[in-house]
Each structure stands twice: as C-alpha cells, then as structure tokens.
Amino acid sequence: MKIWVRYLATLxxxxxxxxxxxxxxxxxxxxxxxxxxxxxxxxxxxxEILDGGRLKDEYNILVNGRAIDYLAGLxxxxxxxxEVVFLPPVGGGL
Amino acid sequence: MAVFRVARIDLHTEKVTEEVYKxxxxxxxxxxxGLGSYLALKEIPKGIDPLSPSNRxxxxxxxxxxxxxxxxxxxxxxxxxxxxxxxxxxxxxGNFAYWxxxxxxxxxxxxxxxxxPVYIVVKDGDVAIKPxxxxxGKWTGATIKALLRENGFPEEEKAAxxxxxxxxxxxLVKIAGIRMSDYERFAGRGGVGAxxxxxxxxxxLVWGTRDLLKDVKDRAKFIAESTxxxxxxxxxPTAKALHIYGTNLLTAVINSLGAYPxxxxxxxxxxxxxxxxxxxxxxxxxxxTHACMMCxxxxxxxxxxxxxPYKFVGKAKYEYENTWALGANVGxxxxxxxxxxxxxxxxxxxxxxxxxxTLAAAVELAKKGKLKLDVDWGDAGALAxxxxxxxxxxxxxxxxAEGDYRLSLKYGxxxxxxxxxxxxxxxxxxxxxxxxxxxxxxxxxxxxxxxAYSPTWEVLGVPEKVDPLCETPECIEKQARIVIYAQHLMAxxxxxxxxxxxxxxxxxxxxxxxxxxxxxxxxxxxxPEDMLAIGERIFNVERLFHVxxxxxxxxxxxxxxxxxxxxxxxxxxxxxxxxxEGIKIYYKLRGWVDGKPxxxxxxxxxxxxxxxxx
Numbered sequence: 001m002k003i004w005v006r007y008l009a010t011l012x013x014x015x016x017x018x019x020x021x022x023x024x025x026x027x028x029x030x031x032x033x034x035x036x037x038x039x040x041x042x043x044x045x046x047x048e049i050l051d052g053g054r055l056k057d058e059y060n061i062l063v064n065g066r067a068i069d070y071l072a073g074l075x076x077x078x079x080x081x082x083e084v085v086f087l088p089p090v091g092g093g094l
Numbered sequence: 095m096a097v098f099r100v101a102r103i104d105l106h107t108e109k110v111t112e113e114v115y116k117x118x119x120x121x122x123x124x125x126x127x128g129l130g131s132y133l134a135l136k137e138i139p140k141g142i143d144p145l146s147p148s149n150r151x152x153x154x155x156x157x158x159x160x161x162x163x164x165x166x167x168x169x170x171x172x173x174x175x176x177x178x179x180x181x182x183x184x185x186x187x188g189n190f191a192y193w194x195x196x197x198x199x200x201x202x203x204x205x206x207x208x209x210x211p212v213y214i215v216v217k218d219g220d221v222a223i224k225p226x227x228x229x230x231g232k233w234t235g236a237t238i239k240a241l242l243r244e245n246g247f248p249e250e251e252k253a254a255x256x257x258x259x260x261x262x263x264x265x266l267v268k269i270a271g272i273r274m275s276d277y278e279r280f281a282g283r284g285g286v287g288a289x290x291x292x293x294x295x296x297x298x299l300v301w302g303t304r305d306l307l308k309d310v311k312d313r314a315k316f317i318a319e320s321t322x323x324x325x326x327x328x329x330x331p332t333a334k335a336l337h338i339y340g341t342n343l344l345t346a347v348i349n350s351l352g353a354y355p356x357x358x359x360x361x362x363x364x365x366x367x368x369x370x371x372x373x374x375x376x377x378x379x380x381x382x383t384h385a386c387m388m389c390x391x392x393x394x395x396x397x398x399x400x401x402x403p404y405k406f407v408g409k410a411k412y413e414y415e416n417t418w419a420l421g422a423n424v425g426x427x428x429x430x431x432x433x434x435x436x437x438x439x440x441x442x443x444x445x446x447x448x449x450x451x452t453l454a455a456a457v458e459l460a461k462k463g464k465l466k467l468d469v470d471w472g473d474a475g476a477l478a479x480x481x482x483x484x485x486x487x488x489x490x491x492x493x494x495a496e497g498d499y500r501l502s503l504k505y506g507x508x509x510x511x512x513x514x515x516x517x518x519x520x521x522x523x524x525x526x527x528x529x530x531x532x533x534x535x536x537x538x539x540x541x542x543x544x545x546a547y548s549p550t551w552e553v554l555g556v557p558e559k560v561d562p563l564c565e566t567p568e569c570i571e572k573q574a575r576i577v578i579y580a581q582h583l584m585a586x587x588x589x590x591x592x593x594x595x596x597x598x599x600x601x602x603x604x605x606x607x608x609x610x611x612x613x614x615x616x617x618x619x620x621x622p623e624d625m626l627a628i629g630e631r632i633f634n635v636e637r638l639f640h641v642x643x644x645x646x647x648x649x650x651x652x653x654x655x656x657x658x659x660x661x662x663x664x665x666x667x668x669x670x671x672x673x674x675e676g677i678k679i680y681y682k683l684r685g686w687v688d689g690k691p692x693x694x695x696x697x698x699x700x701x702x703x704x705x706x707x708x
Binding site: 006008009010012013018019058060062064065066067069070083085087088089 | 330331332334335338339343346347350351352363368371372373374526553554559561563564599662663664
C-alpha cells in the first residue's frame with residue numbers, strides 16, 4: 001500500500017525532501033514505515049528520532065493529522081493512502 | 095526595591111511630568127501590560143471616543159525589561175482600542191524597550207493631542223517635542239531613518255529605539271499598528287497606530303546611557319544567575335527550532351493538523367500551502383537571521399524577493415501570522431506575492447493579522463455579491479491595490495479601514511466576521527485546536543492567540559499534554575484549567591517583560607524563575623504563587639475595563655465555529671461543545687458570573703478600589 005510522508009523543519013533538512021511516498025506491505029505500522037524509510041535513506045531517520053526503539057520525547061508523528069500519542073503509538077496501523085508527518089519540536093506564532 | 099519611572103507627556107500643553115511607581119504598586123501589577131491596564135482603568139474616562147484627545151497611550155517596558163538575556167526587550171502598548179471600543183494591549187520586540195529604559199524612563203504615557211504633527215525624543219531623561227509636518231505621509235521605514243538622522247544617529251535601527259506610524263496610523267485606519275525598531279517589529283493589534291495618529295504623533299525616539307542594573311541588590315549574582323537561566327532556555331528543542339526557521343515553521347505543522355485557516359476560515363487545510371512553509375521560504379528567500387535585543391533565541395527571519403513581478407527593495411521581516419494572513423487566509427499561495435504584501439503592510443503601518451482578516455471579509459462579501467468589488471481569492475494585484483486604498487482611506491478603502499467587524503456590519507452580513515470582541519482571529523482554527531475555543535473567546539482584547547497560546551499544550555505538551563480534539567468532560571475541564579493558567583502566565587510575560595517564546599519548552603522561564611529573579615534583583619520575597627496571582631489580577635483588571643464600558647463582558651463563541659470544519663484532518667469537528675461546556679467550568683474556576691468578576695474575586699486580589707464598577 002502507498003503511504004504519503006512529510007518531513008518537517010529540521011527533519012526536512014535531515015532527509016533533504018519535504019514530501020515522500022513509500023510502498024509498504026498491507027497491515028504495516030508506523031514503526032514498519034520508519035524501517036522502510038530507513039532502508040531507503042540508510043537509517044538516518046531512526047538514528048535521529050528513536051532512542052532504544054521508542055520515539056524521543058521532543059519528536060512527534062501525525063497520522064492523518066492525529067498525533068500517534070492519541071492513537072496506538074508506534075504500533076499504529078496504517079492503511080492505503082494515509083499521510084504520515086514527522087514533526088520536530090515546534091512552536092511560536094507571533 | 096524596584097522603581098519604575100514614567101514620563102507623562104501631554105501633547106496639547108506640551109507639559110511633561112515625571113511619575114515614580116514603587117514596590118507597593120509594582121508588586122501588584124509589575125509594569126508593561128499590568129501597570130498599563132491598571133492605570134488605563136483608573137484614568138481613561140468611560141465612554142470616550144478612542145480617537146479623541148482624552149484617550150491615552152501607555153507605552154511601557156517592565157521592571158525586568160532588558161536586564162537579562164532572557165528575551166526581555168519587549169514593550170507593551172495599552173490604550174482604549176478604536177477597533178474594539180474597549181481596552182487593548184499590544185506587545186512588540188526589537189530594541190525599543192531596551193533603549194526606552196536606557197533613556198531614563200521605563201514607560202511613557204501620551205495624552206492629549208498635538209495641533210500639528212510632532213515626534214517625541216527622549217534622551218537621557220530629557221523629553222523634547224519636535225515638529226513632524228515634514229514626515230507626515232512617509233512610510234514607516236523612511237520615518238525611522240529620518241528620526242535617527244535628524245537626531246544625530248547613524249541610519250541604522252540598532253542605534254536607538256524608535257516607534258513610528260505609517261500612513262495607516264495617520265489616516266486613523268482602525269487596524270493600524272505601531273512599528274518599532276529593530277527591525278519591522280510591531281505593536282500590531284487593536285488599532286494602536288490609529289490612536290497615535292489621532293494624537294498627531296508620528297514617532298518616538300528613545301536613547302540613553304542609564305545603568306539598568308543600578309537598583310539591583312547584587313549585580314554579579316544577578317548576571318550569573320540570569321545567564322544560567324538563558325543557557326537552560328537555549329537548551330530547549332523549541333528554542334533551537336525557532337532559531338533555524340523562525341515562526342513560520344508552523345505553516346506545515348498547523349496545516350498537517352487541519353488547523354490552518356484558509357479563505358476566511360472556510361476550512362482548516364490547504365493542499366497548495368507547500369510554498370508558504372518556513373522550509374520552502376528559508377531555502378529560497380531568507381537572507382539573514384536576526385534577534386531582538388537581549389534575546390538568545392534569535393528567531394527573526396529576514397527575506398528578500400530580488401526579481402520578478404513581486405520584487406521589492408531591501409529586506410522584510412516575515413512571520414507565520416503575516417504569511418498566513420496575507421496568504422492562505424486570502425486564498426493566495428504564491429510566496430513572492432505574499433512576502434511583498436507583508437513588506438507593503440509593514441511599510442504602510444498595518445496590523446497584518448487584522449489586515450488579512452479585513453481583506454478576507456471583503457473578498458467573501460464580494461463573492462456573495464454584497465460588496466461591489468472586482469476581487470477574487472488569491473488575486474495578488476487587486477489585494478495589493480486594496481491594501482494601499484485602505485491605508486489612504488480612498489473610496490472602498492475607507493470602509494476597509496474600519497476593520498473586518500464594521501465592514502461586515504455595513505454590508506449586511508455579520509457572519510463574514512471571524513473574530514471575537516470586534517477583532518479578527520489569527521492563524522489557528524479553534525475547531526481543530528480546541529483549546530482556542532476557550533482561549534480565543536475569553537481573551538480580553540478579542541481575536542487573540544497570545545493571552546493563552548493553546549499549541550503550547552496541545553502540540554508541545556507544556557505544561558502537560560492535552561489532545562487537541564478531545565471533548566470528554568475530563569479534557570474540557572483540563573482545557574479550562576490550563577487556559578486560565580496560561581492567561582495568567584501570559585499576563586506576566588507582557589508585564590515583566592519577556593517573550594512568550596521563552597514559555598514553549600519545559601526548559602523555559604516560568605513563574606518559579608520569575609519569583610527567583612525578582613527576589614534576587616529587588617530583594618522582594620515573592621513566591622511563584624504570588625507571581626501567578628499578579629497575572630490573575632491583571633486579567634481581572636482588563637475585564638473590569640469591559641465592565642466599566644458595558645461592552646464585551648460576556649464571552650461568546652463566534653457562530654461560524656459552530657459549523658463543522660468541512661475538509662482536512664479535523665473534518666467534522668466544531669468548537670461548540672468545548673466552548674459551551676468549557677465556559678461554565680471556566681467561569682466557575684475564575685469565580686466569575688457571566689464574564690464578570692465578583693466582589694469576592696476583587697477582594698481576594700486586592701482590587702477593592704474597583705468594586706464600584708460591579
């Protein structure tokens with residue numbers, strides 16, 4: 001299935017692109033998607049955002065606009081056409 | 095002991111008097127927004143026209159402004175707003191607060207009105223009022239240069255502090271702001287620029303050599319301790335990200351959450367917003383990163399558009415709010431056209447948020463056939479033309495100059511006004527970040543995201559994480575409680591003064607640090623709870639101004655946000671439940687009845703002198 005991916009702010013710098021599309025097997029989770037991204041980019045993403053298999057506190061991931069904290073964390077199951085956004089710390093709107 | 099020196103300047107009589115506020119008042123209200131609101135409530139007569147000479151402008155730094163490298167060079171302007179008809183406060187960074195305090199004064203109160211245009215110069219305690227007829231009509235950047243040049247400074251904004259208006263303020267445009275040095279900083283909201291214009295005051299220049307640490311008990315310790323706090327602040331992840339991208343790193347984030355208002359809040363998501371993101375603009379247009387005086391974060395991004403139909407001369411300061419207001423909210427997604435509109439708005443002296451709200455309301459009225467105007471969403475040329483007409487109040491611009499609220503009433507469709515208390519909303523849809531359903535519509539100055547900034551807890555988890563879409567009784571109660579806490583903390587930031595960006599990380603500066611700094615600097619013995627009580631006192635004083643005016647007392651949800659958001663990640667969500675149920679809890683927690691403080695609250699906060707208003 002096809003997953004639409006976005007890397008924002010410092011992760012955009014790290015990955016060199018803002019938008020990405022990945023093909024992953026049906027039933028994949030967010031963690032599976034991170035592994036697929038790692039295969040494509042030589043492990044860059046997980047080295048930055050994971051610590052011992054868990055998401056570092058300062059990062060967040062959105063699946064269709066919802067933070068995975070309110071879904072099933074890195075085990076959140078994806079479906080075809082989902083948009084996954086990798087967010088670094090952000091703030092400020094003055 | 096803290097001492098706060100104010101110059102009260104009457105532009106009619108040209109009389110200048112010095113006033114000194116000491117611990118008894120400062121421990122209750124601090125400076126900035128707090129002291130300004132307290133004096134405004136006491137002094138501004140009920141029912142006056144905000145553009146009459148009876149109105150006053152309180153331009154105040156705070157008792158810790160520019161004393162520590164903690165983003166402390168901020169100044170607050172308090173006045174009766176010509177846009178909303180009640181109290182407003184508007185805050186700016188840059189270097190004005192620093193140079194104001196160096197000039198020998200911590201605040202200026204401007205009252206009366208001059209016959210002919212003037213500007214004020216404050217140099218090492220001397221106040222001079224000089225003719226400004228030759229500057230009337232000039233754009234803001236040129237005005238600052240002229241003030242510097244005529245007073246013996248190099249034409250660089252870092253050389254002294256300047257606060258000026260452009261044609262919008264001169265022409266009493268109710269969405270005009272005050273531009274501050276250094277560079278393109280604005281006390282934008284509430285039409286404060288029009289109040290300055292009504293006093294025929296084109297600008298203020300401040301400079302001096304005062305030792306700002308003179309009253310500090312132990313200078314070396316204060317510097318060492320505040321430096322430690324600055325280092326902690328800079329270790330926070332949000333501070334670092336803000337330094338790299340500036341505020342506009344939010345466009346992609348807020349759009350991803352479905353909270354990015356598009357075409358006058360029609361929906362909360364735009365597929366075509368990629369080129370308005372901080373990531374795209376950084377790569378293509380940012381030429382330098384800049385900092386306000388005494389700020390370790392340095393979030394400001396300066397841009398240039400060097401070629402093509404939207405090129406402009408020099409650099410512009412650009413922000414998330416401006417990019418949204420003059421971009422997605424008017425259906426414009428061309429970054430070069432957007433940045434040029436921002437530059438134009440800054441030079442003419444507008445509040446960019448309300449300018450975007452007003453243009454969006456005009457386009458919606460035109461699309462509905464209620465306003466005869468040949469303009470469409472995203473029409474960059476027509477929008478730029480309208481901006482200039484609004485600044486000059488020429489033909490239809492005369493109606494736009496009244497702001498989005500009055501425009502919508504005049505053309506018979508109040509539903510196109512998307513704001514509260516007469517002021518339009520900033521760049522977050524309260525249906526997708528539901529903390530705003532409470533914070534926007536309880537904000538004293540109206541249309542406001544800075545009296546309680548809900549992404550702090552809904553996105554960043556500070557002080558604790560709250561799901562932005564959750565509407566369970568527990569979530570609603572939590573939102574009401576955190577909104578109140580944030581309203582008190584933000585009243586402190588505007589009164590201490592320091593920047594709200596120092597409150598976005600757990601490593602930031604909060605009530606505990608403030609109590610520590612005040613005790614250290616002035617030998618006070620305040621607790622963190624005392625600090626928050628000051629915030630609560632300030633918030634209640636502002637509300638009492640509405641009570642005095644009999645205006646905007648009860649908090650109301652703008653009806654548009656009862657409709658579900660039609661597209662994007664937050665599709666189907668509305669702000670109705672959070673507001674309707676949350677406001678009851680909010681009033682209960684505050685001890686208010688229908689938006690009005692009670693005697694018990696005034697007594698608890700030591701505000702009995704205002705009980706006659708109840």
